[in-house]
Amino acid sequence: MFAEISGRAADLKARLEAFMDEHVYPNERELLAERRESAGRWSTHPLMEELKGKARAQGLWNLFYTHGPEGQGLTNYEYTHLCEILGRSLAAPEVFNCNAPDVGNMEILSLYGTPQQKDRWLKPLLDGEIRSCFAMTEPQVASSDATNIETAIRRDGDHYVVSGRKWWITGAMSTRCKLAIVMGKSDSSAPKHKQQSVILVPMDASGLKVERPLSVYGYEHPPLGHAELVFDNVRVPAENMLLGEGRGFEVAQGRLGPGRIHHCMRFIGLGERAIELMCRRALSRHAFGTTLAEMGGVRQAIGQSRCELEQARLVTLKAAWKMDRQGSKAARHEIAIAKVVVPSAVSQIIDRAIQVHGAGGLSGDFFLAEAFAETRFLRIGDGPDEVHREALARAELSRFS
Template identity: 60%
Template structure:
């Protein structure tokens, strides 16, 4: 289970080298270019430059498992690369492996028509455009996706879309051209057959970006998270993905790999935080001795290493199960890692912030921004509570109910 193929190991070494040579040295420049840009929502010059270098190096679209479009890696193999990319906020996009594009590309590759793939998948795979996923709504509890009220109504050869979405991550960037919108096509159908997914170009009349949303004050430019109004938006009927009432089916196929990616990237963040913590405590002194000699700090370092290793093993197990027995059988493990990884990383980031003191909460390290970003993952793709409920239900199936004996 733990061995990588020669191909995957070679790609892992290439990604490590590329990160050292190109990504880490340019993180500060990337942030400078965002801060000084005329349009903060446009991709930075350094990001576009590094994308070209990654593509030329063959480190491109590595995420699509067993696909003609990508590197043909399994979920387990790609997970190792995903962890490395997760160490830098800009890295996934450099390799064209960033959310929500990965999930959207996989969706169109798996469920899209040849025409949809030609129009939207090909430019996404080329890194020429970006995309967003419009599911969450401000007016309903979207953790229960059956609540979604956005209407997708058939009108002749078109569908008419009306509704308001938010947290459409990536919609703010100038290169975002297409949204996958989840909405209701038949309110009278069986509960999980009411929803559909449809492709909506963002330049369609009636699509209005209301505002960017911030995460603990960070707007995550140039990517961004948008609130979007769809007001009598008309698109061709051929833009429907897979067919009416297939939205939940698509969502289940889309979210499994995406959760593996999120969790492995999060483990990468935690590794980098632990690395920063160890470097800091070796360099700083307080009360006449290095911070590394304080017992409480040593215990925090030890606990951090334990927690990272436990979470990585659980995540790799889930990826291995997805490859060998499928997403449905692995659904408990997938739910478990979605709860475990963000909580683990938040604890380690908090410890790293603490040993950095005032430096840890300002822009001079990646720690504060990373904490804010990871905290959102306890909500994204379903809040912890939903996953915990699913884990418990699956666990209880192993213990059939028995009636209490009468005494």
């Protein structure tokens, strides 16, 4: 399994590391501080646009993309190595046009979009000119079970009419978010997994209202944010249906395979950075006549963190490797394992790093507090861990029943 990455991927990785050192880490504090404090936080930071331009000029663009010349032609296994590097900074993914939820949305537009849909939405997304969101979750129903989704998608002549309420819609606060990819119910009399459809709704459509931003432990994650949205009889042309009526589950599955694993790849980078910060802090800080690094408890925390991060990296690499060979569907159990294992492991590593930093670790002065919030959310986002464990248990039990 542990093949070398190609020379081309290795070259991209080296250049990505150099770009991170030269442009991302030195500007990270400004990018992230602005994200939290500025009144115009939902619009893009000029510095972000400047860095995007530089990254694109250097060919460090759409690194995740496997569907055409707009990407770099990497396998998932190769991209895992690069994604870990850009995952070290919360500010980095957008610099390289590799940020959620746009990557998942570009994925499904590539797989299922018509030529017209691709021209209108995929092209500007690949160019980094617009942003998008994927709107499934609803406040009034348990949305981890997608069959519960209630938003109505009703055919009316040459149009569909969308009505409902969504929340936690990442990306929808951004002033540059132009597209909502909306899951809703088009036929409640159809078999359970054929009731849902996915439709493309322009963010400026009449009746679509961005009601409020939501925060994770107080972090609003601008400029993308997480929004509550209301669809009040929003009318869109019938050609905005993606793939076809009743095929919402197929679309959602296509989106979540690579999308889920990208989060895990990035989190390995966050974990590496947390271990690095933990070690540097422990070596430089003195208490009770010794450095923190000489204290047994701190050393145990560092050693345990290394064990857990290596395990997390291995399950992520295995999932990516299997996706490359057999596709996302065949790799669904490996993807589920990574989705459960990695956020928890990296959460714990970051938590230990916070502890070693004392009160400072809880503040905005270090990246640890925000990184912890990021990893904590993924134990619920993209489906709660329990749902993935349940799917794994079903598969295990079926081998013996």
